[in-house]
Amino acid sequence: MIGWIIPPPKPPTKTPPEFLQERLKKVRELEAKGFLRSPRLKAAMRKVPREAFIPYNYRDYAYQEVPLPLPGEATISCPHSYPLFYEALQLGLGHRFLEVGSGSGYGAALAWEVVGPGGLAVSLEIDSETFAFARDNLQRLGYQQVVIINGDGSKGYPPLAPYDRICFTAAAPEVPPPLLEQLTVGGRLIGPVGKPGQIQDLVLVVREDTGAWRRVVVERVVYIPLRGEYGYSPG
Numbered sequence: 001m002i003g004w005i006i007p008p009p010k011p012p013t014k015t016p017p018e019f020l021q022e023r024l025k026k027v028r029e030l031e032a033k034g035f036l037r038s039p040r041l042k043a044a045m046r047k048v049p050r051e052a053f054i055p056y057n058y059r060d061y062a063y064q065e066v067p068l069p070l071p072g073e074a075t076i077s078c079p080h081s082y083p084l085f086y087e088a089l090q091l092g093l094g095h096r097f098l099e100v101g102s103g104s105g106y107g108a109a110l111a112w113e114v115v116g117p118g119g120l121a122v123s124l125e126i127d128s129e130t131f132a133f134a135r136d137n138l139q140r141l142g143y144q145q146v147v148i149i150n151g152d153g154s155k156g157y158p159p160l161a162p163y164d165r166i167c168f169t170a171a172a173p174e175v176p177p178p179l180l181e182q183l184t185v186g187g188r189l190i191g192p193v194g195k196p197g198q199i200q201d202l203v204l205v206v207r208e209d210t211g212a213w214r215r216v217v218v219e220r221v222v223y224i225p226l227r228g229e230y231g232y233s234p235g
């Protein structure tokens, strides 16, 4: 088994200007390391206050490269994982985007900033406690246009399909077939594939003009398990 060392919970001490400085520093660091390249995602990461998506007693750690616990069986992923996923997806203006695993709602807020009002951001969360946390965060921070749904995202979300870009943010035994089916031709999908508690493959799938799916491994990662019909546990 491998995992992360989570820092101890404590009331936050940092001020809003300190969080802003940390956020801008993190963006510069992710640019310098080559994770963050596209102007729209840079602007989104400068704008969205990650600390506001994190439970009170973990807020001071918002810009550390560590996943942090959320209400329910969930974590908010490390800061670098968002450009890791979204740059590989080539997420851009006007895209119809589906996220499986809302967690805190932070990833959905970033995606909404990138796709803009002419696009669509849909986020599915299976855990009802985590769902309520993400929904409240998104509403409080003005992201009412993100469509957030409490349900099994391993089946995708047919009512708003197809999607140009799809990500799943929990490790699956294999890429869930319904997600492949709900991807547009020319579309891209990304998510971790592998066993819980082990190093997993971050798999990128591109749907070719022929309709076939081309698959490449872009990174090695560690994520919590996907639940639901195409995950590791029923729900």
Ligand SMILES: C[S@@+](CC[C@H](N)C(=O)[O-])C[C@H]1O[C@@H](n2cnc3c(N)ncnc32)[C@H](O)[C@@H]1O
Pocket (backbone or CB within 6 Å): 073, 074, 075, 076, 077, 100, 101, 102, 103, 104, 105, 106, 107, 108, 124, 125, 126, 127, 130, 151, 152, 153, 154, 169, 170, 223, 224, 225, 226, 227, 228, 229, 231
């Ligand atoms: C690493 S967290 C996601 C972090 C999130 N992107 C954020 O920005 O905070 C993975 C999430 O996937 C959720 N999850 C697991 N299986 C799921 C499923 N079948 N459908 C929807 N959500 C699922 C977990 O409850 C957890 O909240």
